[in-house]
Amino acid sequence: MKLAKIGVLGVIAVLMFAACSPSPGASGAAGGKTIKIGTELPMSGAETANGEPTANGVKLAIKQANAKNAIPGYTLDINVQDDAVNGAHDPQQGAANLHTLVADTSVIGVVGPFNSSVAKVEIPISNAAGLLQCSPANTNTGLTYPPDSLQYRPNNPDKINYIRLAAPDSIQGPAGADYTYTDLGAKSVYILDDTEAFGVGVGDSFSARFTELGGTVTKRDSAPKSTTDYTPLFTAAAAAKPAAVYLAGTTPTGMGLALKQGRTVAGFETIPFVGPDGVADLGPGGTTGATITVAGQAAHDVHGTVAGVHDLPSGSTFIADYTAEYGKAPGAYSAIAYACAQVIIANAAKAIAASTTDLAALREAVRAAAVVADNKYDTVIGPVSFDKNGDITTPYMSFYKVDLTAEGGKGGWVYVKQQAFTDPNK
Amino acid sequence: MNPGRRRSLRISAFVAGLLVVSYLVLGIQQFQNFLTLGAVYALVALGYTMVYGIIELINFAHGDVFMVGAFVSMWIMTVPLGLLDRPIDNPLNLGVILLIVVVATMVVMGLTGVIIERFAYRPLRHAPRLAPLITAIGVSFILQNIIQALFSSSPISVPQIFPRVKLDIAGGSIGVLNIFMLVVALLLMVGLQLFVSRTRLGRAMRSTAQDREAAELMGVDINQTIAITFFIAAALAGAAGVIQGLYFGSIQFNLGFFAGLKAFTAAVLGGIGNTTGAAIGGFIIAFIEVFAAHLGLARWSEVAVFTVLILVLVFRPSGILGQALGERA
Structure with a gap:
């Protein structure tokens, strides 16, 4: 009896120790600061085919940006969230995940969600927090089209915090x-x-x-x-x-x-x-x-x-890079998610170059830059810009x-x- | 005419009426869909009603036993038999394979039912009613999560080994698979009735259902009788699981939840504890669902089904067949 108790205590102690010790990879490169891109996608069960290749696109973008030192003095990392419950995307889980991402102050932008029903509950949360979400796959029209879109921005109706690369x-x-x-x-x-x-x-x-x-x-x-x-x-x-x-x-x-x-x-x-x-x-x-x-x-x-492009611009090495990294072909939204990450990284790089260092200010700068009309982004899917609602200007x-x-x-x-x-x- | 005779006549008239009305309302094509779905619900409902009849437990894990049966049959087809997602055209091969799959699944599920009874319900047989009900819900979650852990939470394809041959009957094209499934389900139901009414073990089941203590005093082995009831209930659910996989083509770990609730509704509708009633209830529930889909009201079908549950519980708690508790088990 006593032995069993000690054993249980021991197991609990080990688990607590494991939970408290810093997870590997969380502390970026030596000397540099770490900022993160969040992903909020359905990753498990029947949704694996949707979320996993999409998140991999973001991972690849981060890896390549770090390799190129895209933001001098900073290392990019990822915060992966899964909104699938029992194998299907779940708006409540998405909302909980978004609160987690908002609370992680090093997250400067989020790629996701994948499903429109999830976006409907997430946009108000990211709007209140002023956190940019870029969805590679949401297609529900009202998410960006006024007047419907206004109901998703009750806190800051004038601040567009949600952009998408998918055609509505x-x-x-x-x-x-x-x-x-x-x-x-x-x-x-x-x-x-x-x-x-x-x-x-x-x-x-x-x-x-x-x-x-x-x-x-x-x-x-x-x-x-x-x-x-x-x-x-x-x-x-x-x-x-x-x-x-x-x-x-x-x-x-x-x-x-x-x-x-x-x-x-x-x-x-x-x-x-x-x-x-x-x-x-x-x-x-x-x-x-x-x-x-x-x-x-x-x-x-x-x-x-x-709801996106198939043919990547000529000379693109994306498919080869992706296949080399993950051992299989990209999914329908891998390249588009990569492009979303590129938009966030480009905005962050610009803000940091303009000597924004405070994480909250950085988050706001990333959000505000996305819908400035003449901001053009050179991405893996070609040049991209967003209209005043947050939609891509030339949908494919x-x-x-x-x-x-x-x-x-x-x-x-x-x-x-x-x-x-x-x-x-x- | 004695009351028993009159009762069975009334039941026959009711069944005939249900068949005629559904045929006229639905037309031949939907009629076959209704019979197929009804066969599945009826087989699952029988298990609810048998277990309730004998130990007055609403076995909420029963829907999940059905789901596990579907996965066991899928596993038997794909792993030991190595079948592909292709129709088997040779009737002899197909027959042998189906016999193996149905019998093996029924045996595996029957044993599973016995194990569940032995470890989750028997220790609580004299506990307050609520305790076994809660363990039943626990067993339901355990079964779902075992299957989810082993086979993932995605829908899993079941090899479609039965050729989709259709026969032209009564101006419609009727799937041979539909006929096969209905025949299997009816044979199992008739077999169950004969077993309960004609055999020594069946008599033991009926006596245990009526008065457990008196039956025990008369020398009936209560534990064995209850175990056999669970074996049969779970084996029937296993057979329904085979049908589910063969016909509907895709199975998922949470399949048993709604199917179980609907079959439970069927059992209540027919008068819980009454085997004939459960089978008829299964067909009525299937009729409601198919009829709703036929009218383009698929999104209302569950509302209709569970409204029926509430109406029956409120206005006719002993079910549509009326007082039949004397014959339960």
Whole structure:
């Protein structure tokens, strides 16, 4: 009994010691000061395919910036936060993570979040703290477009603290509609959304554009991510004989399963399924949680849009560098996340060159510089600038389709084309 | 006519009515979806009701036993049998493989059920009602987290070994897989009824359910009887797990939570403790869900299902089949 008690105390003591001792890598290079870029992404479970390659893009940007001594006298580090709970992104967890990042005074900017539903709860927190967030992947229109965007800045409505490099849904949905109607030649479509902010938004804008082009939306359904059986939905939708399906949502919120089960229903065996970037995760078959892994052999004739550029500027060594560092190809948002980190680093370097040393002032300088109209950033995805709302001035859409014979038979996404889009409503 | 005869006639009329109404309302295509989903819920609901019938425990871990069954069947298919995500066209090979998978999963899950009963519920058999209920919730979390640790929290694909062949019946195209699954589920249900009503062990189960002490005085081995009940309940959930994987294609560690709640609702709906009622309840819940999806109201289906739970508990706590507690177990 006594021995057991001593043993337990010993274990507790060891754990406490381990918790208190400084973690390796936290104390930067000798002599220099350390500032950090935070990442706030879904990193685990079904979301691994989304968050991990994106965070790796930021890690690579930091590593290369440190190697080049991008900010003289400072070492850059990373503060990684994971907003996935039970394998799916979680707004509450995102909010908690953002409070953690705000509290870490050495964090000068955050790359993330990945999901629009998470951004909706995070932007007010970073707005109150005056911390810049750069999302590589959020596409919900209202996040940046006034008047909706004002509700996310209750504390400092005039301070833009959130910028993004992804094209908003008001572009992604219509781009998917153009592709479905013109490139795939489908004149009627069945739309299924996942009831989330992203899914409903992109579904609505797809629907509006598809109808405008002269196509017919035969049926629109909403099914929450707790749905396990999509067959009755597809069975009901089959009656109107749609020529294509638009999966307005993400694979972790059920669209992968909907694809797999939808394929078994008569009328849906061979028609194209089109999805936004939540479906076109670009993960090869076998990647944990990727669309092709979830849907298996049902993932044929699947097309998707990604709200960013595919072709990097000529002469870019990004893909080679990334592959050398991580041993696999970059994800859909790796380069874009790298560019987000570059924007933050460039702003920090400028402020420090102008002899800003106080961490709070540095944080504010990084935020304020991002939306100055003539600030152009030379990034890995090409020259980038932001408009007064925090949106990228020239958004690009890329189109992909699944080839089940790619990646040595495991299946993968192959690039189709990319196109610069402007928002038809702007 | 004796009351038992009248009761079974009433049940048959009810089932026939449910089938006719659902067929007319849903049409042939949705009717098959309804029957398939109903088979899964019914098999899981049977386990809730059997365990409640015999030890008056609402076994909240039962939905997770079903989930573990789906993972065990997936593991058996992919690791020892090494199956790929391809249909097996030879009916003989397919039959042998399905037999192996179903039987092995049922045995593994049955034993799991016995182990859970032995270590989590038996020590608390004479404790206040709340104590085993809380351990049941604990077991539920343990099972979920074991599976999450072993297989990750992502959805896992189950090899689709059953060819998606369809037959043209009654103006619709009906999946052979749907028919196969319904037949398996019905055979298991009929087998259970025969076991409970005709065998010595079944009689022991019924007597234990009615009056545990009196049964013990008459020489029934209570521990063995309860263990067998758990074995059967968990084995049926395992069979439902196999169906889930084969038909729905993808399984996840938290699958058992909602499926369990729905099956529990089915058991309450049919009159908890009543096996026939649980099976019928499973089909009613499936009907509500498929009908909601059919109307384009998928996001309301869970509202409808759990409203039914509350309505039944408030207005007809003994379930739609009425007083049947004498026949429970």
